[in-house]
Amino acid sequence: MINMKIASEVAEAKSKNTPIVALESTIITHGMPYPQNLEVARTVEADIRAAGATPATIAIMDGTLHIGLEDAQLEALAQAQNVAKLSRADLAICMARGGTGATTVAATMIAAHLAGISVFATGGIGGVHKGAEHSFDISADLAELAQTPVTVVAAGAKAILDIPKTLEVLETYGVPVIAYGQDDFPAFWSRSSGLAAPLRLDSPADIAAAQVMRAKLGLPGGQLVANPIPQTDEIAAETLGPIIAQAQSEADAQGISGKAVTPFLLARIFELTDGQSLEANIALVRNNARLAAAIALEMSKSPA
Ligand code: PSU
Numbered sequence: 001m002i003n004m005k006i007a008s009e010v011a012e013a014k015s016k017n018t019p020i021v022a023l024e025s026t027i028i029t030h031g032m033p034y035p036q037n038l039e040v041a042r043t044v045e046a047d048i049r050a051a052g053a054t055p056a057t058i059a060i061m062d063g064t065l066h067i068g069l070e071d072a073q074l075e076a077l078a079q080a081q082n083v084a085k086l087s088r089a090d091l092a093i094c095m096a097r098g099g100t101g102a103t104t105v106a107a108t109m110i111a112a113h114l115a116g117i118s119v120f121a122t123g124g125i126g127g128v129h130k131g132a133e134h135s136f137d138i139s140a141d142l143a144e145l146a147q148t149p150v151t152v153v154a155a156g157a158k159a160i161l162d163i164p165k166t167l168e169v170l171e172t173y174g175v176p177v178i179a180y181g182q183d184d185f186p187a188f189w190s191r192s193s194g195l196a197a198p199l200r201l202d203s204p205a206d207i208a209a210a211q212v213m214r215a216k217l218g219l220p221g222g223q224l225v226a227n228p229i230p231q232t233d234e235i236a237a238e239t240l241g242p243i244i245a246q247a248q249s250e251a252d253a254q255g256i257s258g259k260a261v262t263p264f265l266l267a268r269i270f271e272l273t274d275g276q277s278l279e280a281n282i283a284l285v286r287n288n289a290r291l292a293a294a295i296a297l298e299m300s301k302s303p304a
Protein backbone atom coordinates (compact mmCIF):
# COMPACT_ATOMS: atom_id res chain seq x y z
CA MET A 1 0.00 0.00 0.00
CA ILE A 2 1.32 3.40 -0.84
CA ASN A 3 0.53 6.54 1.00
CA MET A 4 -1.85 8.09 -1.52
CA LYS A 5 -4.58 10.59 -0.76
CA ILE A 6 -7.13 11.17 -3.47
CA ALA A 7 -9.02 14.42 -2.90
CA SER A 8 -12.76 13.94 -2.42
CA GLU A 9 -13.63 15.82 -5.61
CA VAL A 10 -11.28 13.56 -7.60
CA ALA A 11 -12.52 10.39 -5.89
CA GLU A 12 -16.09 11.33 -6.78
CA ALA A 13 -15.15 11.93 -10.41
CA LYS A 14 -13.41 8.56 -10.50
CA SER A 15 -16.39 6.71 -9.11
CA LYS A 16 -18.71 8.38 -11.62
CA ASN A 17 -16.21 7.97 -14.48
CA THR A 18 -16.34 11.68 -15.27
CA PRO A 19 -13.27 13.34 -16.85
CA ILE A 20 -10.23 14.20 -14.73
CA VAL A 21 -7.17 16.22 -15.72
CA ALA A 22 -3.92 15.86 -13.77
CA LEU A 23 -1.75 18.94 -13.15
CA GLU A 24 1.89 19.08 -12.08
CA SER A 25 3.28 21.07 -9.16
CA THR A 26 6.85 21.85 -10.26
CA ILE A 27 5.44 24.57 -12.48
CA ILE A 28 4.11 26.13 -9.24
CA THR A 29 7.24 25.76 -7.10
CA HIS A 30 10.00 26.08 -9.69
CA GLY A 31 8.41 27.46 -12.83
CA MET A 32 6.76 30.71 -11.73
CA PRO A 33 7.28 33.31 -9.01
CA TYR A 34 4.91 33.82 -6.05
CA PRO A 35 2.16 35.07 -5.99
CA GLN A 36 1.46 34.61 -9.70
CA ASN A 37 2.14 30.87 -9.34
CA LEU A 38 -0.73 30.50 -6.87
CA GLU A 39 -3.07 32.58 -8.98
CA VAL A 40 -2.24 30.47 -12.04
CA ALA A 41 -2.68 27.20 -10.15
CA ARG A 42 -6.15 28.30 -9.06
CA THR A 43 -7.12 29.71 -12.43
CA VAL A 44 -6.08 26.57 -14.29
CA GLU A 45 -8.12 24.42 -11.91
CA ALA A 46 -11.10 26.71 -12.51
CA ASP A 47 -10.62 26.45 -16.29
CA ILE A 48 -10.74 22.67 -16.06
CA ARG A 49 -13.92 22.76 -13.98
CA ALA A 50 -15.51 25.23 -16.40
CA ALA A 51 -14.73 22.80 -19.21
CA GLY A 52 -16.62 20.04 -17.39
CA ALA A 53 -13.71 18.08 -15.91
CA THR A 54 -12.15 17.72 -12.47
CA PRO A 55 -8.61 19.01 -11.81
CA ALA A 56 -6.14 16.91 -9.84
CA THR A 57 -3.00 18.82 -8.91
CA ILE A 58 -0.33 16.36 -7.82
CA ALA A 59 2.36 16.80 -5.14
CA ILE A 60 4.04 14.94 -2.29
CA MET A 61 3.38 16.43 1.13
CA ASP A 62 4.91 14.90 4.25
CA GLY A 63 5.39 11.58 2.50
CA THR A 64 1.86 11.37 1.10
CA LEU A 65 1.16 11.36 -2.61
CA HIS A 66 -1.68 13.81 -3.07
CA ILE A 67 -3.96 13.46 -6.08
CA GLY A 68 -5.78 16.77 -5.91
CA LEU A 69 -4.90 19.50 -3.44
CA GLU A 70 -7.10 21.54 -1.12
CA ASP A 71 -6.77 25.30 -1.55
CA ALA A 72 -4.76 25.67 1.67
CA GLN A 73 -2.29 23.04 0.42
CA LEU A 74 -1.95 24.84 -2.90
CA GLU A 75 -1.28 28.05 -1.02
CA ALA A 76 1.36 26.44 1.20
CA LEU A 77 3.11 24.85 -1.76
CA ALA A 78 3.14 28.10 -3.74
CA GLN A 79 4.97 29.89 -0.93
CA ALA A 80 7.21 27.08 0.27
CA GLN A 81 10.97 27.55 -0.03
CA ASN A 82 13.44 24.87 -1.08
CA VAL A 83 10.81 22.33 -2.12
CA ALA A 84 12.32 19.28 -3.80
CA LYS A 85 11.78 18.93 -7.55
CA LEU A 86 10.83 15.28 -8.01
CA SER A 87 11.24 13.15 -11.07
CA ARG A 88 11.22 9.34 -11.56
CA ALA A 89 14.58 8.99 -9.81
CA ASP A 90 13.70 10.65 -6.52
CA LEU A 91 9.93 10.20 -6.07
CA ALA A 92 10.26 7.02 -3.98
CA ILE A 93 13.01 8.35 -1.73
CA CYS A 94 11.02 11.49 -0.98
CA MET A 95 7.94 9.48 -0.02
CA ALA A 96 9.89 6.88 1.96
CA ARG A 97 11.46 9.62 4.06
CA GLY A 98 8.19 11.46 4.63
CA GLY A 99 9.36 14.41 2.59
CA THR A 100 7.64 17.12 0.58
CA GLY A 101 8.20 17.71 -3.09
CA ALA A 102 6.75 19.04 -6.29
CA THR A 103 6.27 16.68 -9.21
CA THR A 104 7.76 17.29 -12.65
CA VAL A 105 6.09 16.06 -15.81
CA ALA A 106 7.72 12.64 -15.36
CA ALA A 107 6.70 12.22 -11.72
CA THR A 108 3.21 13.60 -12.38
CA MET A 109 2.71 11.03 -15.15
CA ILE A 110 3.72 8.23 -12.77
CA ALA A 111 1.35 9.50 -10.08
CA ALA A 112 -1.53 10.12 -12.48
CA HIS A 113 -1.22 6.59 -13.85
CA LEU A 114 -1.19 5.14 -10.32
CA ALA A 115 -4.41 7.04 -9.64
CA GLY A 116 -6.03 5.92 -12.89
CA ILE A 117 -5.87 9.33 -14.59
CA SER A 118 -4.86 9.33 -18.23
CA VAL A 119 -4.78 13.01 -19.25
CA PHE A 120 -2.41 15.66 -17.92
CA ALA A 121 -1.98 19.34 -18.77
CA THR A 122 1.17 21.38 -18.30
CA GLY A 123 3.08 24.27 -19.87
CA GLY A 124 6.04 22.71 -21.59
CA ILE A 125 7.80 19.40 -21.16
CA GLY A 126 11.46 18.99 -20.34
CA GLY A 127 13.60 17.95 -23.28
CA VAL A 128 17.08 17.86 -24.71
CA HIS A 129 19.02 20.93 -23.61
CA LYS A 130 21.19 22.99 -25.92
CA GLY A 131 24.73 21.67 -25.67
CA ALA A 132 23.48 18.20 -24.70
CA GLU A 133 26.19 16.68 -26.87
CA HIS A 134 28.55 17.87 -24.11
CA SER A 135 26.34 17.98 -20.99
CA PHE A 136 24.14 14.93 -21.75
CA ASP A 137 21.29 16.96 -20.21
CA ILE A 138 18.16 15.20 -21.43
CA SER A 139 15.03 15.47 -19.30
CA ALA A 140 13.64 12.31 -17.75
CA ASP A 141 10.27 13.53 -19.09
CA LEU A 142 11.11 12.03 -22.48
CA ALA A 143 11.77 8.51 -21.18
CA GLU A 144 8.61 8.78 -19.10
CA LEU A 145 6.50 9.53 -22.15
CA ALA A 146 7.92 6.33 -23.63
CA GLN A 147 6.76 4.13 -20.77
CA THR A 148 3.79 5.59 -18.89
CA PRO A 149 0.36 5.67 -20.56
CA VAL A 150 -0.70 9.26 -19.99
CA THR A 151 -1.54 11.83 -22.67
CA VAL A 152 0.39 15.01 -21.89
CA VAL A 153 -0.86 18.31 -23.30
CA ALA A 154 1.92 20.90 -23.53
CA ALA A 155 2.67 23.92 -25.72
CA GLY A 156 5.52 22.07 -27.39
CA ALA A 157 9.03 22.35 -26.04
CA LYS A 158 10.49 25.54 -24.67
CA ALA A 159 12.81 27.43 -26.96
CA ILE A 160 15.45 27.10 -24.20
CA LEU A 161 15.74 23.50 -25.40
CA ASP A 162 17.27 22.03 -28.52
CA ILE A 163 13.98 21.32 -30.27
CA PRO A 164 15.33 19.27 -33.21
CA LYS A 165 17.21 16.97 -30.80
CA THR A 166 14.16 16.75 -28.53
CA LEU A 167 12.04 15.60 -31.48
CA GLU A 168 14.71 13.07 -32.48
CA VAL A 169 14.82 11.52 -29.00
CA LEU A 170 11.03 11.34 -28.85
CA GLU A 171 11.04 9.57 -32.22
CA THR A 172 13.68 7.10 -31.01
CA TYR A 173 11.56 6.36 -27.93
CA GLY A 174 8.45 5.80 -30.04
CA VAL A 175 6.48 8.66 -28.51
CA PRO A 176 3.68 10.03 -30.72
CA VAL A 177 4.26 13.79 -31.02
CA ILE A 178 0.98 15.28 -32.15
CA ALA A 179 0.56 18.91 -33.11
CA TYR A 180 -2.97 20.05 -32.43
CA GLY A 181 -4.69 21.85 -35.29
CA GLN A 182 -1.58 22.81 -37.24
CA ASP A 183 1.35 21.20 -39.04
CA ASP A 184 4.19 22.87 -37.15
CA PHE A 185 5.55 21.78 -33.82
CA PRO A 186 4.96 24.74 -31.49
CA ALA A 187 7.75 26.29 -29.41
CA PHE A 188 6.05 27.21 -26.13
CA TRP A 189 6.05 31.04 -26.25
CA SER A 190 5.72 30.97 -30.04
CA ARG A 191 3.21 29.11 -32.19
CA SER A 192 5.82 27.61 -34.45
CA SER A 193 9.27 26.17 -33.93
CA GLY A 194 9.88 26.29 -37.66
CA LEU A 195 9.82 22.49 -37.68
CA ALA A 196 6.99 20.26 -38.80
CA ALA A 197 5.51 18.04 -36.10
CA PRO A 198 5.71 14.31 -36.84
CA LEU A 199 1.93 13.94 -36.46
CA ARG A 200 -1.11 16.18 -36.53
CA LEU A 201 -4.63 15.69 -35.16
CA ASP A 202 -7.46 18.20 -35.22
CA SER A 203 -9.92 16.99 -32.62
CA PRO A 204 -9.92 15.89 -28.97
CA ALA A 205 -11.85 12.77 -30.02
CA ASP A 206 -9.07 11.70 -32.39
CA ILE A 207 -6.43 12.25 -29.70
CA ALA A 208 -8.41 10.19 -27.19
CA ALA A 209 -8.98 7.41 -29.72
CA ALA A 210 -5.25 7.27 -30.48
CA GLN A 211 -4.35 6.72 -26.82
CA VAL A 212 -7.05 4.06 -26.45
CA MET A 213 -5.71 2.26 -29.53
CA ARG A 214 -2.15 2.37 -28.18
CA ALA A 215 -3.35 0.58 -25.06
CA LYS A 216 -5.26 -2.01 -27.11
CA LEU A 217 -2.09 -2.71 -29.08
CA GLY A 218 -0.23 -3.29 -25.83
CA LEU A 219 2.14 -0.43 -26.56
CA PRO A 220 3.48 1.18 -23.42
CA GLY A 221 3.81 4.91 -23.05
CA GLY A 222 1.80 8.02 -23.59
CA GLN A 223 1.46 10.72 -26.19
CA LEU A 224 2.67 14.27 -26.38
CA VAL A 225 0.02 16.68 -27.61
CA ALA A 226 1.65 19.92 -28.69
CA ASN A 227 -0.92 22.68 -28.47
CA PRO A 228 0.15 26.05 -29.88
CA ILE A 229 -0.15 29.12 -27.66
CA PRO A 230 -3.11 31.35 -28.67
CA GLN A 231 -2.13 33.88 -31.35
CA THR A 232 -2.85 36.94 -29.21
CA ASP A 233 -0.49 35.74 -26.48
CA GLU A 234 2.54 34.60 -28.41
CA ILE A 235 5.96 36.23 -28.24
CA ALA A 236 7.83 36.34 -31.53
CA ALA A 237 10.73 33.91 -31.74
CA GLU A 238 12.98 36.77 -32.94
CA THR A 239 12.27 38.73 -29.76
CA LEU A 240 13.02 35.80 -27.50
CA GLY A 241 16.05 34.42 -29.34
CA PRO A 242 18.66 36.85 -27.95
CA ILE A 243 17.11 36.72 -24.46
CA ILE A 244 17.28 32.94 -24.36
CA ALA A 245 20.86 33.06 -25.60
CA GLN A 246 21.77 35.48 -22.83
CA ALA A 247 20.07 33.37 -20.13
CA GLN A 248 21.80 30.26 -21.47
CA SER A 249 25.25 31.85 -21.48
CA GLU A 250 24.72 33.07 -17.91
CA ALA A 251 23.76 29.55 -16.88
CA ASP A 252 26.90 28.19 -18.53
CA ALA A 253 29.10 30.86 -16.96
CA GLN A 254 27.68 30.16 -13.51
CA GLY A 255 28.03 26.41 -13.92
CA ILE A 256 24.31 25.76 -13.43
CA SER A 257 23.63 22.07 -14.04
CA GLY A 258 21.18 19.22 -13.45
CA LYS A 259 17.75 20.02 -12.04
CA ALA A 260 18.65 23.67 -11.56
CA VAL A 261 18.95 24.43 -15.28
CA THR A 262 15.28 24.73 -16.26
CA PRO A 263 14.21 26.82 -13.22
CA PHE A 264 17.24 29.11 -13.69
CA LEU A 265 16.50 29.74 -17.35
CA LEU A 266 12.79 30.34 -16.75
CA ALA A 267 13.50 32.82 -13.95
CA ARG A 268 16.10 34.74 -16.01
CA ILE A 269 13.83 34.90 -19.04
CA PHE A 270 11.06 36.22 -16.81
CA GLU A 271 13.37 39.01 -15.60
CA LEU A 272 14.79 39.79 -19.02
CA THR A 273 11.32 40.11 -20.59
CA ASP A 274 9.94 42.20 -17.69
CA GLY A 275 7.43 39.52 -16.93
CA GLN A 276 6.15 39.18 -20.50
CA SER A 277 7.27 35.55 -20.66
CA LEU A 278 5.11 34.80 -17.63
CA GLU A 279 2.01 36.33 -19.22
CA ALA A 280 2.52 34.08 -22.23
CA ASN A 281 3.23 31.10 -20.01
CA ILE A 282 -0.05 31.63 -18.14
CA ALA A 283 -2.04 31.91 -21.35
CA LEU A 284 -0.60 28.73 -22.79
CA VAL A 285 -1.09 26.67 -19.63
CA ARG A 286 -4.74 27.71 -19.54
CA ASN A 287 -5.12 26.86 -23.22
CA ASN A 288 -3.60 23.43 -22.55
CA ALA A 289 -5.88 22.83 -19.58
CA ARG A 290 -8.94 23.46 -21.74
CA LEU A 291 -7.76 21.06 -24.45
CA ALA A 292 -6.82 18.42 -21.87
CA ALA A 293 -10.33 18.66 -20.39
CA ALA A 294 -11.84 18.12 -23.83
CA ILE A 295 -9.59 15.07 -24.40
CA ALA A 296 -10.43 13.68 -20.96
CA LEU A 297 -14.10 14.10 -21.75
CA GLU A 298 -13.68 12.01 -24.90
CA MET A 299 -11.66 9.39 -23.02
CA SER A 300 -14.33 9.05 -20.35
CA LYS A 301 -16.75 8.04 -23.12
CA SER A 302 -14.53 5.16 -24.20
CA PRO A 303 -12.50 3.79 -21.28
CA ALA A 304 -9.49 1.74 -22.37
N1 PSU B 1 7.56 23.76 -18.26
C1 PSU B 1 7.20 24.95 -17.75
N2 PSU B 1 7.51 25.23 -16.48
C2 PSU B 1 8.13 24.30 -15.70
C3 PSU B 1 8.49 23.04 -16.25
C4 PSU B 1 8.18 22.82 -17.54
O1 PSU B 1 6.62 25.77 -18.43
O2 PSU B 1 8.37 24.60 -14.55
C5 PSU B 1 9.08 21.96 -15.37
C6 PSU B 1 8.25 20.68 -15.55
O3 PSU B 1 7.93 20.16 -14.27
C7 PSU B 1 9.19 19.74 -16.28
C8 PSU B 1 10.49 20.19 -15.72
O4 PSU B 1 8.93 18.38 -16.04
O5 PSU B 1 10.40 21.61 -15.71
C9 PSU B 1 11.66 19.72 -16.54
O6 PSU B 1 12.81 19.80 -15.77
P1 PSU B 1 14.16 19.16 -16.31
O7 PSU B 1 14.48 19.97 -17.53
O8 PSU B 1 15.14 19.38 -15.18
O9 PSU B 1 13.87 17.74 -16.60
Ligand code: MN
Pocket residue numbers: 137138139140258259261
Ligand atom coordinates in the same frame (compact mmCIF):
# COMPACT_ATOMS: atom_id res chain seq x y z
MN1 MN C 1 17.92 18.11 -17.01
